[in-house]
Amino acid sequence: MASKFHRSILVTGGTANLGYQCTINLARRYPDYQIVIASRSDPDSSAESINRLLSQKNVKFLQLDLSSLAQVRSFAVEWEANQFPPIYSLVFNAALQFPGDVQYTDAGFEKTFAISHIGHALLFSLLRPHLADTARVVIVSSGTHDPAQKSGLPDAYYSSAEEIAHPKGDALKNNGRQRYATAKLTNVLYTYALHRRFEAINKKTGKHWTIAAFDPGLMPGTGLARDATGFERFLWLKVLPKIMPLLRLLFSPNVHTAEYSGQMLARLVTGSDEEIGSGKYYEENRQIKSSDASYDKDKQEDLWKWTVKTLAKNDSEMSLFDLKDLL
Template sequence: MSDLGRSILITGGTSGLGYQCALELARQCPEARILIASRSDTNSAAASINKALGQTNVQYLPLDLSNLDNVRAFAAEYAEGKYPKIQALVLNAGLQFPNGVTYTKDGVESTFAINHVGHALLFHLLRPHLAEKARIVITASGTHDPAQKSGLPDAEYTTAEELAHPSPQSAKNSGRQRYATSKLCNVMWTYALDKRLIAAAARGEERYTVNAFDPGLMPGTDLVREASAVLRWIWNNVMPRMIPLLRRFVHPNIHSPEESGIALARLAVGEDVAGVSGAYFEGTKKINSSVESHVVEKQEDLWHWTVKHVARDEEELRTFDSL
């Protein structure tokens, strides 16, 4: 691969929304190194994009967000690989577990671990590699907001500790509810990070931006790959053909992965949103997120629990928490 001048890194870019975003980023930024970080690349996403565009700037890097040791190994390999500075960090990967509670190798509830904790550690470890005016974009979801009436159980944030290690009572919550709550965490962490980035810029440090993104409902993506065979078949074979009808009669925020991928890429590289930070976007529109997402006490609980959990020692804790 040629020595390109900047990197754009996207997690979960091997299929669905992430793939379409990576494709659009590669199309718009042929001079950038597009890095797709995911647990596996069984679809040969990077090679497929390179072939489709006649380019060589897309590369796959293995990353398992459910394993904090693997996230650390990834960051170390990134530093050793002498990649260009990261102009955009798209924290997109997400998963839901519709059945009983599952836990990662680190002993954290899997939905919360993959959708939030692993991404938070990845950001902190890659922060030294961010370029001037870098953008961080976090894929959230309208399911975090009860007012959206998405059909999922309402998100409910008590404490980060409760989400990481559910009590016997909260362990009874459905996997779909845990997913909605993890998306609420994505939005709250966006706001908590933005506040700290503003403070860091006031101290003379580089000003980065961070925004949250709702791609809408996207039938045909891998989001329900842990669901039953019947539901997966309907999701992958029936609903994608009905998007215009679903958008008209069910909810307007239903899109194809291609449409949402372009909207996500815009937040990463679009000139019209340069400098925008601390915002929540539904597709291309900046809108208000849920009432609960703006509760500062909950944002701070999530922030402080997260840095304490992912830091391996006191020195790293101070570094992560010093934003």
């Protein structure tokens, strides 16, 4: 049966905060698109809430746990079963921070990296055949990936994808926030690696696939600190949201509400090619330079090759995930 929607958009982590606000803007802008929000759970019935707010029926929730490769694969099967229209945009927003000791997924990957990068990379690889001929991928990174921004987090450090996924030796002692900053660096590395491949695919096939990375800024009050200590959560949820003007003055102007950053994130999906450059990094509505390390092509290719080799189950998937069927 033909869908009543023309295209679809997927937003991971779209049930709250940044992703939720982004989804409101996208659903309002594209009432004739199927907007899917995906998260581990939706206790506040976010999809229904957005539909009521906009008096529309184009937002749907699907369960997705990015820390589980099996569940990511199940999600892709469910996507096909729903027969959603071709994908106009993938918004990879979901992320978690684990401030304490190293935590691992069931598959043995460091959990911050697994959620921010590995799960999203597998999701892209499985859903890529469903991309419309004109499509845009947007990956939410963070200014914490760039030591030059002096975010207050330990500096991101990319050794190799394998060492980030399976830390050993001194790396096991790294602060959880350092692992978060590094995971956000991998988001930018992956963006640039995928952009080069999109350029080649577009030239060969006539498709128009673009990709951009986004720094939403510091957003006190969001769910990022859910695994922090009780006192840290109190500061993050109760104190800092009330002193945002002071934070902008003393810490950084890049401090925003989730509503504002959600609008800026949605802009990267809805903006024209003249407004949004592929393979670029954005803060608010401005294209800016990302970290020096993020432009290292050796690091980009190490991440790309490790990701494909790790996630592909067989030769057929290896070719699919490496985009060789289009290159």
